[in-house]
């Protein structure tokens with residue numbers, strides 16, 4: 001057998017020193033984010049009461065394509081970066097496809113997902129700006145776990161508001177956060193006005209992401225030296241995640257190939273943007289024709305079936321208004337296991353790129369995603385996060401199309417995380433207890449009609 005390379009790594013010296021900000025190169029910039037009260041375009045200063053100043057500036061920076069990665073952050077990246085780029089020979093064999101399939105393995109980060117790439121950056125800026133405390137909310141628990149380690153790394157106290165149902169159903173994510181030294185609070189809680197109000201009215205309320213966000217934001221606004229952080233959707237998060245695609249670009253070069261298709265699963269857009277934007281810049285600037293596919297769950301299809309509109313970023317309607325593809329902030333997605341993909345909208349950068357035809361989206365049903373995840377586990381050995389399995393399913397579909405057409409095609413997808421803390425979901429799938437959720441058109445229309453009243 002001819003010897004062949006399966007995994008491609010960069011040396012520490014080759015880990016990128018700058019993040020890539022696609023907004024600087026976009027032909028049509030994202031429309032402005034609006035203040036929820038005045039409906040005027042937001043200025044960085046408007047974000048300072050809640051977010052660190054540096055990330056507030058990054059959020060609205062449409063001019064600098066390259067932004068230096070602070071040396072302290074890059075030093076922490078070296079714990080797990082570069083992550084490997086892997087040629088999935090075993091999966092290719094199982095599919096009997098002429099396609100070459102590569103994946104970027106972000107599951108090797110100590111917290112098990114790509115979220116650490118932004119958590120480290122955000123914690124660093126908070127520390128540098130003299131803060132002592134940070135806070136956030138977490139649904140499935142991936143962002144909370146990443147931020148717990150990042151807060152510890154930079155010597156910050158962290159309070160995580162975890163939606164009560166997940167707090168009870170996902171004990172191991174809770175344990176991880178506590179192991180890294182974070183305080184984990186089931187939301188709604190008695191520690192904030194917002195939480196006390198809800199609990200007084202309904203003592204058995206199981207919590208929602210919207211309530212957890214309100215509690216975290218209230219804490220950031222009332223506790224001195226405390227700021228709030230967010231793990232997806234926003235532009236600065238996509239910026240930090242560009243490290244994924246920048247490394248992948250160098251690693252694909254080592255493999256002697258360039259992707260025809262780049263795929264990422266899609267919650268708010270940060271890992272998709274992370275793997276895609278560094279390649280997409282060659283479509284924008286150099287006329288490359290790479291396709292970019294966002295893989296979203298069929299039960300939460302904002303890109304494939306939502307509308308492009310101004311909407312709130314949270315369920316409660318506290319955040320600024322974002323121009324984005326959305327199902328309406330009141331949309332309550334079914335309780336699929338890919339918790340990280342249950343978000344009603346898409347980030348503003350991705351939304352504009354989608355509108356301008358630079359990318360495509362596909363929706364994947366829950367059972368199809370698990371089937372793909374199990375095939376991936378059985379061929380490549382890694383049990384993927386249920387979120388990541390959506391990207392795998394989309395990659396498999398592209399590989400099977402290549403086989404039908406009898407054409408070689410190079411596919412790159414991002415493995416955003418592993419599923420070792422999601423085994424209860426796999427148990428249910430293997431026992432035949434999972435189902436698909438069909439989303440009736442009327443439900444989408446109803447939510448979107450409510451939206452029209454905002455702006």
Ligand SMILES: *Cc1c(COP(=O)(O)O)cnc(C)c1O
Nearest residue numbers: 142232267268269270271340417
């Ligand atoms: C949070 C999460 C996602 C979805 O978030 P994006 O911002 O869309 O990347 C996907 N995969 C994993 C493993 C996650 O933890």
